[in-house]
Amino acid sequence: MPIQFDAEQRVFHLQSANSSYVLQIVKGEFVTHLYWGKKIKFYRDSSPLAFVGRAFAPNAEPKEHNISLDTLPQEYPGFGTGDFGAPAYQVGQEDGSTVTDLRYVSHKIYAGKPALPGLPATYAESDSEADTLELLLEDQLTGLQATLLYTVYNTQGVMTRSVRLENHGQQNLKLLRALSASVDFRDDEYDMLTFYGAHLKERNIARRPLVPGIQAAESRRGASSPQQNPFLALLRKDTNEDAGEVYAFNLVYSGNFIAQAEVQQFQTTRVSIGINPFDFSWLLEPGASFQTPEVVMVYASEGLGEMSRILNKLYQSRLVRGKHRDAVRPILINNWEATYFDFDADKITAIASAGHELGMELFVLDDGWFGRRDDDHSSLGDWVTDLRKLPEGLDGLARRITDMGMQFGLWFEPEMVSPDSDLYRSHPDWCIHVPGRARSESRNQLVLDLSRPEVCNYIIQAVGSILDSAPISYVKWDMNRHMSEVGSAGLPPERQRETAHRYMLGLYRVMEELTSAFPDVLFESCSSGGGRYDPGMLYYMPQTWMSDNTDAISRLKIQYGNSLMYPAVTMGSHVSTVPNHQVKRITSLDIRGHVAMSGNFGYELDLTKLTEEEKQTVKAQVALYKEVRELIQFGTFYRILNPFEGNEAAWTFVSEQQDEAVLAFFRVLSQPNERVQILRTKGLNPNYLYRHLETGRVYGGDELMYNGITLPRLEGDFVSLFWRFEKAGEQ
CATH class of the missing domain: 2.60.40.1180 (Golgi alpha-mannosidase II)
Structure with a gap:
């Protein structure tokens, strides 16, 4: 049994394929952490907790327990009863206080893995693949209950955690902080690994020694962002690609997050991860519940390479879903860098025809096909075909291309609205905004308020109508700005700080409905490139456009950084023209092809302008990739x-x-x-x-x-x- 329970010692031993995680109920009430590391057969109390008295460390009630929460390694720590470290949760009450004290009540162990309502999560295809522990904790004064969920995969080196918070009391509670997991390590001899970047230079690697105090990666942008990624790992000092211990945390969420490590006064380390508490609260009325996103946790003893292979395998096989999960992905040609907004049906047909002659399988029509979209100043939200450019409509263009034997794909940016659009003129309150405040624009657009069901319904209807109108087999789903003036006309004042999370719940609902209604469509997520490349998006869309920077040399680092977490089959990677449009670098078709063929392969240039020699090179690249793509997309990846x-x-x-x-x-x-x-x-x-x-x-x-x-x-x-x-x- 992957989860063992010693009833006498009150010890839970969770075993994945390569690791053990041990926790204990101390004094019948306190959920404490004992061990996380290399798999052991049985835990025989080799690392018992030492209740050492510390000056000025408050004793928890009842005092005869002789326990200070400031020194006890806890599984879900709070604040206000003697623990001065970073709390995993904090709850405001009607009397203005924020003190809560969750204590153990009961537990249950069962086969399988539960889904998380309204949220993406890894899954088990049968109950035999995983086992789950639920620990029920309660604050007796308020009636707040927390269910800590732990799932271990039997044949993969993975454990997942999340928390369900429920109000079983009589008063309204306000969640001020609701993280998904917290782990107390007994020492601080680690380096911390996170990822940083910006638009066009995503997923750089930051590794630095832990120092006393808090160090964190976080996003306050309303998206997981290119600036940070919802990932944190602790590495032993000698850990490298092929050896050494790694403790990794990856949040299955696409919005505001925090992933932090706090080195405390006695050289211990607390890692916590979840929804960013910045500008967050959630009104929890009596009888209501709140589910936190899932955290994927991986222990590896053979370096970063082993960590990556565990994550890559899990995400490819038990996060990505649907018919495309195990199917090879088509080689595509996208017209964006070839034409930008300046195209008509004949120009698009010519590029598609050239791609077909070179062996490509999918043509993708990018931005500019709808409304009166001649530049980025208008029409987002008006998902109606521009008949000036496409007089035969989308269906006519799509059939021109499918009649060649190619598939047809289409770009959308459904989460946005242009102030110059029919949608905005009809519904100016449908965007995220604060009444009386100016509405900051980025790329001449505003963010639709997906916390509102009617806005979500509009997107589902509008996008679905287009997908029904033509033989469309691929969608590139873009999102090109982050949130400012965060507020919702659909929420009362006491719920305004729920807007960002409700937006994510709305987005996940939209994606669930559309991907379920159109299971044959291959969806690719994009956010100005890799600005929302995270496990949450991969649950709905099995591949991601990694970066708007298509320069092969820049992509070496971008693809290398992403590979630490995400499998190659999820990485959209294209050959573009030279001089490169982002960095103006000139590189050969060979290296551009070899870099792009290391991911999910495609082209993004005007194929009608290639020389005969270039066409032969491209044709050879396409033929080669068809021979090796199953290996690249579904093989095991090793960094050298x-x-x-x-x-x-x-x-x-x-x-x-x-x-x-x-x-x-x-x-x-x-x-x-x-x-x-x-x-x-x-x-x-x-x-x-x-x-x-x-x-x-x-x-x-x-x-x-x-x-x-x-x-x-x-x-x-x-x-x-x-x-x-x-x-x-x-x-």
């Missing part, structure tokens, strides 16, 4: 050289059977008198022989991993290799 640490990057994809591999190498700048480069690959079977398809040479898997393979001398800047290996026997 880190572009954040040097002039080179390298990674490899290995099939589940270890009988096939792709090795990619990239060098940014040429250097004089460079050393001979020997590259050691990873993930192969040491007992297999592998044929290098580019040379015909045969090597042992052990030889390729331990000794490595010598790379040819490469001349010039921005160069790459993309090598294939196939099993040639056993040794």
